Amino acid sequence: MKHNVVQKFMLVSLSVMFIGISTGISTGDQVSASSGSQADTGNTLKVLYWNSDDFNRTYGDLFRKKYPNTNIEVVAPGGMSAITDYNAAIQKYSPDLVMLPPYQYKQMSNDKKLVDLETLIQRDKYDTTTLYPGLLDELKKQGGGTLYGLSPKADSYALLYNADLFKKYNVKAPSDGMTWEEILNLAKKFPTKGDKNSRIWGLSSFGSSNLVMDIARTEGLTYIDPTTLKATANTTAWKNAYRIASEATKSGVLDEKVSLSGKSYLESSSFNMGRSAMIVASISQLQSLQAAKSGVKNYKPFTLGIAAGPADSKDRKSTGNVFITEIFAIPADASHVDAAWDFIQYFNGDDYANEYYKLPSISAPLSRTIKEYSGYKLDAFYKLKPNLDSSIAGYVLMNKSPNFELDFRSVLGKELTKVVNGKKTLDKATAAIQTQTQAVANKLTGAQTAKK
Incomplete structure (x- = not known):
């Protein structure tokens, strides 16, 4: 996984x-x-x-x-x-x-x-x-x-939610422009007990380190300055992302997107099957829901809500997750x-849009907006203004070394696992992430100097 x-x-x-x-x-x-x-x-x-x-x-x-x-x-x-x-x-x-x-x-x-x-x-x-x-x-x-x-x-991405679950558990439905922290606080209002194959989950999401990267993209964070190659993984914003993600993992609200034995991809998705309250997803998730309706035996449809988000906490009208x-x-x-x-x-234009939306698999909505797709309204996918600054920084880093992000993810995963398991404080983990990230950057800088 x-x-x-x-x-x-x-x-x-x-x-x-x-x-x-x-x-x-x-x-x-x-x-x-x-x-x-x-x-x-x-x-x-x-x-x-x-x-x-x-x-x-x-x-x-x-x-x-x-x-x-x-x-x-x-x-x-x-x-x-x-x-x-x-x-x-x-x-x-x-x-x-x-x-x-x-x-x-x-x-x-x-x-x-x-x-x-x-x-x-x-x-x-x-x-x-x-x-x-x-x-x-x-x-x-x-x-x-x-x-x-x-x-x-x-x-672009949006916050998809199961309106029936929100009603059942008397939780206020999501609204446009919510931050990751607010979304995860909502997720914690749902039950956390029961067998993983049948229980209700607050949010469909992979574990701490991947959630951190989702938060970072939304907030426009970079772990290394692409110009100076100085690690920036210990800022207040990064530490907050580590905290939010590790707390969500410890609380048991994330389904970790675990594949269920003997089940198809559609049936393994707790959100598809009505057992997860929320998921941050692209337009392809709408296709999965439609496929589940026709491809899963005894499927029980639910009322889908879609909100614009998650938003950048510094500007609720924008997101870096585009x-x-x-x-x-x-x-x-x-x-x-x-x-x-x-x-x-x-x-x-419209002619291409008409051809595009006939394709069997769609990963991203077109820039030429349409009102609905597969019976679902799409306006939430267009409400937040994209901020390309962090993706541009990521492009520069990848050109310097394709391994930067993989190395950072590796460090991040190991340190946050220690936090979740109670073997390390968040402060010490943050310091370790910063130190090890800088070591990766120094290694690249040294290699480049040696070539000269």
Whole structure:
């Protein structure tokens, strides 16, 4: 189970790392070129992406159905690996469209190396009213006040809860903008006795160390300063996260997401089966609930509530627990600006949304908001403003060493286990986490110095 958790977080981290760049289409050389679709003019749209096959599966094949006369040339300098130097790749291959991770988007925006999309939006009267408003604001913030890119997907989370259990145990239902500490305090109001295969749980969540990482992302915390490589794992905010998570584990309110022997994945989920009061989850959890209704014998449905959260305790209208892996942008020197803009509009528009939500498996809601999915309202997934600062810091750390997060998780798990088992005080565990995290950073710094 711990291996699966680490794998999950590495996939999240690697998804930030394995980011390529995408496509465009048109005859317009200038931002002031005439409006209107340029996608069917027969021009070649050059796209920079990390892998051509992956690009075609995700974007190219679908776009060609919409614009069959479009020629798309995918430049994949990394082959099957991440692009390490976007500036060099753009200078060498002169793409019309790129897909950038948040860090590269921020850097290239600040260096004025991307086309200002607001000019194109105003020119074509492109409707942004149903795009995730908080995401637009954050992309503009990361762009230094100007919108240089759009992202079709925002992997956001919400607090899903079993309204029937809240009513049964006379607990006040969650509200939008609750913090992790408030959510866990709610979880403690539910029974903690009984056999694990049949009892009620307050919250579906993995153990202390993984809960700490969830809290940290929401609060925008980083365990190492990506610039100085100084450990920051002993701050008041981090210590509070350790405390909240270890107390939740000791109280017995977390189901630990244990797989039940002889049961399917759907049946092993206490939340799916109506035995857990809450879960923080993505839109994929809604698919699991629908699958349980049709795939589990004698399934008993329950009333689902969805609240926006968890929120950052410093700003209840925002959260760091939103992941953006690909921001579509147009290089400043692109030859086919209008064509690239057509591509961006399509994958941030209603036509693509209609195709996307027909897919059998959905992991993240689109930035183009819709009111409901699988019969459930989705507004809670869009209410909090995403803060990309911590994910950008995480990207920088991963580029310095892919093992940083794994090493930190290992230290975190060992020390919090001692706290939960009463073998170490929280203060001593915090000091140990800080010391060992700094040792990891020092080892990397020493290795880099030796290479020089």
